[in-house]
Structure formats: structure tokens, C-alpha cells
Amino acid sequence: MDNDIKNFFKEIRKLDDNIDIPAFEEINIKRNSPRKEYYALVGIAASFLIVFSLFFTDEKVQTETNDTDYVITLSDENTTNTESLILEESSIYSWEAPSESLINNFND
Amino acid sequence: MDKSRFEHLLRKHHKNAFMWARQCCGYRDEEAKEVLQIVYLKIVEGKAVYNQKGAFKTWLFSVIRFTAIDHLKKERKYEELDVVNEVVERESDADPVNYKKLLAQLSERQQQVLLLAFYHEMTLTEIAEVTKLHIGTIRTHYERGKEGLRTLILKEKV
Structure with missing residues (x-):
């Protein structure tokens, strides 16, 4: 019974x-187990933290040294008296022509 | 069931599982490998749960079948159906009698029922368990499949 079908599949199995x-x-x-993945994530986070902390510490040290580097000193110690550098000069708008009175008299 | 017991059972059925995966994937070795890999992962990670009611082989074959269906749906979304038949034809050309080509002329359900019954030597009840179909439906596919295949074999002989 069903020998033809059985033989058919027998041939397929042989092939x-x-x-x-x-x-x-x-x-x-x-x-990887979830525990391993967890440890890997923690490791990555920790290394980032270390890198960031190193970066910020360096920056802080650098700014501190920068503060101490800038010292203002007076190079010319002999000139202790301060003179005003702005000299008062007559403004062009307040300048009066010497012949102005003549013009006024002429109008009168 | 513990992991080592599962691994032992998977090892025992590995060859048949691969052949069944291959049959579910249109006789494509690479796809069968991928499907089987997904199946083993599902089992190891506890996503596919064996309730120990039926035989392990029946349950494993059922997981393979449904995983293959999902996998093929995803992979073949934009692929033409002709590509599937190409594999059967290419392989069959090498055989003196085109066994797989003959079988491919039956409906997919009939092919699977006959493969499970005659190639993997399962009972109709077990086939119903694998395919999650009613036993009556399986019997119909089984009888019609046999009739169809018999006709095709006779035609081939003539």
C-alpha cells in the first residue's frame, strides 16, 4: 500500500x-547572556566617565595656571605721576572767527 | 527542562530539523540555516516554550515551520515568487527524475503533509500538531496529495 509514494520519498532521501x-x-x-551585556554597558559608561573627568580636570588646572600667569606690572617706575592723556582743545563748533563782529555790525 | 537536556535533544534532531527547515524554505540551504538559527535561539532564550505534552520532534518541527513562514514573509516582501521555484528547478535539473519538481506541482499544504508523513515518518495526528490544522483537514490534504503525486509519477514514467 502506497509503495509508489514511499519509494518516491525514499529516492528523495537518498539524494x-x-x-x-x-x-x-x-x-x-x-x-552573550544579559548579565554579560550589562557588564559591557557598565564598562563603557565607566570608561566614558573616566575620559570626561580627565578632560574637565585638565581644563580646570589650565584655567588656574592662566590666572596666575597674568600679573600686571608697571614697566616705567620713574614716571609715578599720572598726566592726563586727553588734552582739552577748542572744539571746531565753538570756534569764533576774528572777523565775526564785523559781520554783525554790518547787519545792524 | 534544563539547558543541557534541551541541547541534547536539539543535537539528536539536528539533521532532521535542518532538512525540514530546508523543505520549508524552498530547498535553500542558507535560508534554512538562518531559520534554524532563529529557532535554536528562540528555544535557548525561552521564547519558544516546550510544554512536554507531545513529542519534542513534533514541537520542534512546528516551531521551525512557523519561523520559516515568518522569515520568508520578511525576506520575500519585495522578491518575486519565481525565485523560489527557480531553486527547485535548478536542483531538479541535476536529478534524472525530477522528484522535487514533481512534488512542487502539488499545493504547499499537500507537499508539507506528504513530506512529514513519508519523509519524516510522522503520523497524521503528529502532522496536525506540527501544522496546527484539524486532523480532518490533514487527512484531506494527505489523500489528495497522494492522488496528485501518483498521477504526476505515472505521467513522468510515460
Whole structure:
């Protein structure tokens, strides 16, 4: 009963014997456990933290040294008296022509 | 069930599982590998749970079948259906009798039922368990599949 069908599938099975079956280990690739993933994340976060803290510490030290570097000193100690550098000069708008009175008299 | 017991069972059924995955993926080795990898991961990570009611092989075959369906849906979204048949034709050309080509002429359900019954030597009840179909439906596919295949074999002989 059903011998023709059975023989048909027997032939298919014979042909399939030539197929390379991948090894169990090749298929069953083990994924990292969640605990391992957790540790990996913590490690990455910690290294970032270290890098950032180093970066900011360096910057702080640099700014502190910069503060001490700038010292204002007077180069010419002999000139202790301060003179005003702005000299008062007559403005062009308040200038009066010497012949202005003549013009006024002429109008009168 | 503990991990080592699962691994032992998977090792035991590995060859048949690969052949079934291959049959579900249109005889494509690479896709069968991918499907089986997903299946093993599902089992190891506890996403596919074996309730120990039926045989392990039946349950494993069922997981493979549904994973293959999902995988093929995703992969073939933009692919033409002709590509699937191409693999069968290419492989069949090498055979003196085109067994897989003959089988490919039946409906997908009939092919799977006959493969599970005659290639993997499962009972109709087990096939119903694998395919999650009613036993009556399986019987119909089984009888019609056999009839169809018989006709095709006779045609091939003539």
C-alpha cells in the first residue's frame, strides 16, 4: 500500500544524503547572556566617565595656571605721576572767527 | 527542562530539523540555516516554550515551520515568487527524475503533509500538531496529495 509514494520519498532521501548538514555548533551560536551585556554597558559608561573627568580636570588646572600667569606690572617706575592723556582743545563748533563782529555790525 | 537536556535533544534532531527547515524554505540551504538559527535561539532564550505534552520532534518541527513562514514573509516582501521555484528547478535539473519538481506541482499544504508523513515518518495526528490544522483537514490534504503525486509519477514514467 502506497509503495509508489514511499519509494518516491525514499529516492528523495537518498539524494538528500549528499547534502552537507551544517554542524550543530555552527547553527547554535550562543548569544552573550544579559548579565554579560550589562557588564559591557557598565564598562563603557565607566570608561566614558573616566575620559570626561580627565578632560574637565585638565581644563580646570589650565584655567588656574592662566590666572596666575597674568600679573600686571608697571614697566616705567620713574614716571609715578599720572598726566592726563586727553588734552582739552577748542572744539571746531565753538570756534569764533576774528572777523565775526564785523559781520554783525554790518547787519545792524 | 534544563539547558543541557534541551541541547541534547536539539543535537539528536539536528539533521532532521535542518532538512525540514530546508523543505520549508524552498530547498535553500542558507535560508534554512538562518531559520534554524532563529529557532535554536528562540528555544535557548525561552521564547519558544516546550510544554512536554507531545513529542519534542513534533514541537520542534512546528516551531521551525512557523519561523520559516515568518522569515520568508520578511525576506520575500519585495522578491518575486519565481525565485523560489527557480531553486527547485535548478536542483531538479541535476536529478534524472525530477522528484522535487514533481512534488512542487502539488499545493504547499499537500507537499508539507506528504513530506512529514513519508519523509519524516510522522503520523497524521503528529502532522496536525506540527501544522496546527484539524486532523480532518490533514487527512484531506494527505489523500489528495497522494492522488496528485501518483498521477504526476505515472505521467513522468510515460
